[in-house]
Amino acid sequence: MHDSRAYEAETNGILVRVRPSYLAGQSDPDAGRWVWAYQVEIVNLTAGPVQLVARHWTITDARGQVEEVRGAGVVGEQPTIQPGDSYSYASGCPLRTESGAMVGSYRMVDDRGRMFEVAIPAFSLDVPGERRVLN
Structure with a gap:
């Protein structure tokens, strides 16, 4: 696994931090399969509890x-x-190309029942050492 930089976004007092990593051992470029892992940390900077109820990703x-x-x-x-x-x-x-990008949002609900969207920052999926492709 190759560690990369963290991507961050804060919305309505909720901080989302994502660290993508290329998984060479699970990838098979000859077969057109590249795999990444990503670690997500969600930090509640508000004064009340929040619940993550749904996710939406665009890959x-x-x-x-x-x-x-x-x-x-x-x-x-x-x-x-x-x-x-x-x-x-x-x-x-997993992707069928050597690079890509992900971005998304979480739907949260606060302790008063108010629903709101929290941004997941856009992040790049790139094979380490390869020529970077802007997505």
């Missing part, structure tokens, strides 16, 4: 092919994050 490969992913929670959970606390999880993304 774009180097050919401009777009895949939308929507669903309840993350990794099978709908975590409640207390004020000052954080929640972390890891997931992955």
Whole structure:
């Protein structure tokens, strides 16, 4: 696994930090398969608890092919994050090209039942040592 920089976005007092990593051992470029893992940390900077209830990802490969992913929670959970606390999880993304990008949002609900969207920062998926492609 190759560590890379963190990407961050803050919306309505919720900080989302993402660190993508290329997984060479799970990738097979000869077969047209490149795999990345990404670690997400969600920090609640507000005065009240929030619950992550849904996710939306837009994944774009180097050919401009777009895949939308929507669903309840993350990794099978709908975590409640207390004020000052954080929640972390890891997931992955296979692509049919050697680079791509991801961006998205989480739907959260606060302790008053108010729903709001939180931005997941756009981040690049690039094979280390390869020529960078702007997506």
